[in-house]
Amino acid sequence: MALLEVSHLKTSFFTDAGEVKAVNDVSFSLERGKVLGIVGESGSGKSVTAYSILQILAGTGKIVGGSVKLDGQELVGAGEKVMKTVRGNRISIIFQDPMTSLNPTYTIGRQLMEAILLHTNRNRKEAYDRAVEMLRLVNINEPEKRMKQYPFEHSGGMRQRVMIAMALACEPDILIADEPTTALDVTIQAQILELMGQLQKELGMAIIMITHDLGVVAQMCDEVVVMYAGSICEQGTADEIFYHPRHEYTKGLMRSIPTADTAGKKLQPITGTPIDLLNLPKGCPFAPRCDNAMKICIQQRADRMQINEGHAAACWMNVKQGLADGTLTLGEEGGDTDA
Amino acid sequence: MPENRPLIEVKDLKEYFMINTGLLRSKPLKAVDGVSFSIQKGETLGLVGESGCGKTTVGRTILHLYKPTGGEIWYDGKQIRTKADIREFRKKATMVFQDPYSSLNPRMTVSDIIGEPLDVHNLCKTKAERQDRILELMDYVGLNSEHAARYAHEFSGGQRQRIGIARALAVDPDFIVCDEPVSALDVSIQAQVINMFDDLQEKLGLTYLFIAHDLLVVRHISDRIAVMYLGHMVELASAGEIYDHPLHPYSQSLLSAVPVPDPQVARANKRIVLSGDIPSPLNAPSGCPFRTRCRYACDKCAESMPPFEEVSAGHFVACHRVAEVN
Numbered sequence A: 001m002a003l004l005e006v007s008h009l010k011t012s013f014f015t016d017a018g019e020v021k022a023v024n025d026v027s028f029s030l031e032r033g034k035v036l037g038i039v040g041e042s043g044s045g046k047s048v049t050a051y052s053i054l055q056i057l058a059g060t061g062k063i064v065g066g067s068v069k070l071d072g073q074e075l076v077g078a079g080e081k082v083m084k085t086v087r088g089n090r091i092s093i094i095f096q097d098p099m100t101s102l103n104p105t106y107t108i109g110r111q112l113m114e115a116i117l118l119h120t121n122r123n124r125k126e127a128y129d130r131a132v133e134m135l136r137l138v139n140i141n142e143p144e145k146r147m148k149q150y151p152f153e154h155s156g157g158m159r160q161r162v163m164i165a166m167a168l169a170c171e172p173d174i175l176i177a178d179e180p181t182t183a184l185d186v187t188i189q190a191q192i193l194e195l196m197g198q199l200q201k202e203l204g205m206a207i208i209m210i211t212h213d214l215g216v217v218a219q220m221c222d223e224v225v226v227m228y229a230g231s232i233c234e235q236g237t238a239d240e241i242f243y244h245p246r247h248e249y250t251k252g253l254m255r256s257i258p259t260a261d262t263a264g265k266k267l268q269p270i271t272g273t274p275i276d277l278l279n280l281p282k283g284c285p286f287a288p289r290c291d292n293a294m295k296i297c298i299q300q301r302a303d304r305m306q307i308n309e310g311h312a313a314a315c316w317m318n319v320k321q322g323l324a325d326g327t328l329t330l331g332e333e334g335g336d337t338d339a
Numbered sequence B: 001m002p003e004n005r006p007l008i009e010v011k012d013l014k015e016y017f018m019i020n021t022g023l024l025r026s027k028p029l030k031a032v033d034g035v036s037f038s039i040q041k042g043e044t045l046g047l048v049g050e051s052g053c054g055k056t057t058v059g060r061t062i063l064h065l066y067k068p069t070g071g072e073i074w075y076d077g078k079q080i081r082t083k084a085d086i087r088e089f090r091k092k093a094t095m096v097f098q099d100p101y102s103s104l105n106p107r108m109t110v111s112d113i114i115g116e117p118l119d120v121h122n123l124c125k126t127k128a129e130r131q132d133r134i135l136e137l138m139d140y141v142g143l144n145s146e147h148a149a150r151y152a153h154e155f156s157g158g159q160r161q162r163i164g165i166a167r168a169l170a171v172d173p174d175f176i177v178c179d180e181p182v183s184a185l186d187v188s189i190q191a192q193v194i195n196m197f198d199d200l201q202e203k204l205g206l207t208y209l210f211i212a213h214d215l216l217v218v219r220h221i222s223d224r225i226a227v228m229y230l231g232h233m234v235e236l237a238s239a240g241e242i243y244d245h246p247l248h249p250y251s252q253s254l255l256s257a258v259p260v261p262d263p264q265v266a267r268a269n270k271r272i273v274l275s276g277d278i279p280s281p282l283n284a285p286s287g288c289p290f291r292t293r294c295r296y297a298c299d300k301c302a303e304s305m306p307p308f309e310e311v312s313a314g315h316f317v318a319c320h321r322v323a324e325v326n
Helices: A046-054 A080-086 A108-119 A124-137 A143-147 A156-168 A186-203 A214-220 A238-243 A248-256 A295-299 A317-325 B055-062 B083-089 B110-120 B127-140 B157-169 B187-204 B215-221 B239-244 B249-257 B263-268 B299-303
Strands: A004-015 A018-030 A035-039 A061-070 A091-094 A174-178 A206-211 A223-228 A231-237 A305-308 A311-313 B006-022 B025-040 B044-048 B070-075 B093-096 B175-179 B207-211 B224-229 B232-238 B309-312 B315-317
Touching: A004 A046, A018 A046, A018 A061, A018 A223, A018 A231, A035 A046, A035 A214, A046 A061, A046 A091, A046 A174, A046 A206, A091 A156, A108 A124, A108 A143, A108 A156, A124 A143, A124 A156, A156 A186, A174 A186, A186 A206, A186 A214, A186 B249, A206 A214, A214 A238, A214 B263, A223 A238, A223 A248, A231 A238, A231 A248, A238 B263, A248 B187, A305 A317, B006 B055, B006 B207, B025 B055, B025 B070, B025 B207, B025 B232, B044 B055, B044 B215, B055 B093, B055 B175, B055 B207, B093 B157, B110 B127, B110 B157, B127 B157, B157 B187, B187 B207, B187 B215, B207 B215, B215 B239, B224 B239, B224 B249, B232 B239, B232 B249, B239 B249
Parallel strands: A035 A206, A035 A223, A091 A174, A174 A206, B044 B207, B044 B224, B093 B175, B175 B207
Antiparallel strands: A004 A018, A004 A061, A223 A231, A231 A311, A305 A311, B006 B025, B006 B070, B224 B232, B232 B315, B309 B315
């Protein structure tokens, strides 16, 4: 059984302008000790997916369907009491902005110890020792001195380390990292990613890495979920997604990144502008920006098609290609189309 | 294509900010401390480095948004000294800002935003001429004429950046400082804007100083790249050269830290992970600014600042141990 099983998750925000379907039928599973990447642009629903798993949505947001199972236990509708034992204990989260996610008026030590005292049976002395041990684990020098300092006395990279220490203090099974390095410089990013990779191996936890940076995904992730406009357009192993993308959006993304080969040439951008979630089209949400959009793409949303064991995509191009290759005959749409 | 004539020359540029460190006490923060380079006409010079290295300050000081503490700035063979020089210079040199959300006035329409530089410099004699020019500029950056009467908040990030670029083009400049113009944009939109910078350069013969921290983007767009660290320029070479043969230990670790969007390469990649953070420019180390994080640092590095020397044709580096390191 998978450690975390998300199936047909739907989350909407009810605003004055109407219902915004931020997460629309999202399913994936996460195995123990694996790193899953969720990529997509702003507004694609990647963060809301994570917040839905932890049920920490803003006031107007609500899970309207689907299920989230942790070790077989249903979390959707389980109630706040159950969620309190899950958050921090079994699933922790670190946020993008290490500058604003720490309380500026409390010392680092007090904030770290608060998390430990709340979730474990340790007394204050034991919690203090544990906090110091965690700071040492994330490579912070002189942890005893740092415990007495305030967040403003730490650099961005150090604050993100403190956030990681806090998230890992209760040895969670799953760490959700929501754009953990976006606000940091590349050399500091490299430090943090290396630290996360090393801790993940040592502690054997699973990580959900939410990012828009395909470079970070390539470096860290075993499995990748690509999201667009609230839905998953493609998911599979990192190698499959990077080397054999089977959704037009993923292909477009891969083409639009500058590489050594594009120097002096024009990039191939994805045309158009991101979609308005209030007015989702009937067909594929990417169809208005897709260069290869067909009639059916505008009329009907493609179902998830299994391409091979570790790869699925929701794109009609796979059917077209399958028919052309003869690997698919009419009447078995969505069946295997050899990669 | 770049011509072999410098359009912008910067000689030993210094920009210090006075910071209060206590009652009636202050100390200079050396944001830029002796930087020299030139940009050829039609060339794109990429300027990279971590936050706090002074790259934005270099861009702003060139345009005299900050008064330089020391050094000289030459435009087209003429030094910029007096207020009148600066005023003339600003008709030829403009800037595109990083944040397309805060750099546009929310109370002005698109046509007023783009038209403001035209009014400031009295570039249009009649209202009709002004309107035509605004529409022409909007066309350059791929905005429709019906967008003219709208406000900035009605646009997405990518479109706002187009408005910012149209405003920068309004005075018909030769030189544009692009300060992280694509870092706030999504990957799919980023490529559109980068291509637009390329197209505009070809069409209008523009010269760019392209400041960014995304090294993949900088390599794509630049002819030459300069690397800065703590107010100093540590390396300058052609884009291909700096990526294939970085000589300064800082450039080497900076480049190896870039996550490559290719899983097999990324797994095999041997990263040089730097320990520690960039020191505060208020307490910059003696000698070479990078020595506190450098694997190769020796006594000499603490004693004196290494000179910025040409080690091969067009490849400049400031490192005492460049021969031993490589």
